[in-house]
Amino acid sequence: MLTHVVCWKYKAETTEAERREHVERLRSLSELVPGIKSFEVGSDVLGLERSYD
Secondary structure, X not given: OXXXXXXXXXXXXXXXXXXXXXXXXXXXXXXXXXXXXXXXOOOXXXXXXXXXX
């Protein structure tokens, strides 16, 4: 089993609509890639400067 954790920060000009689209597209990956057994996508809930989006 492989586990990948990916974190990123959006540029300031990235809109909320673009962020929502990214989440939707990421969540659809498990339907497109047969080997994905489990997949989670989450957003930063704390909103701290050191946090990732």
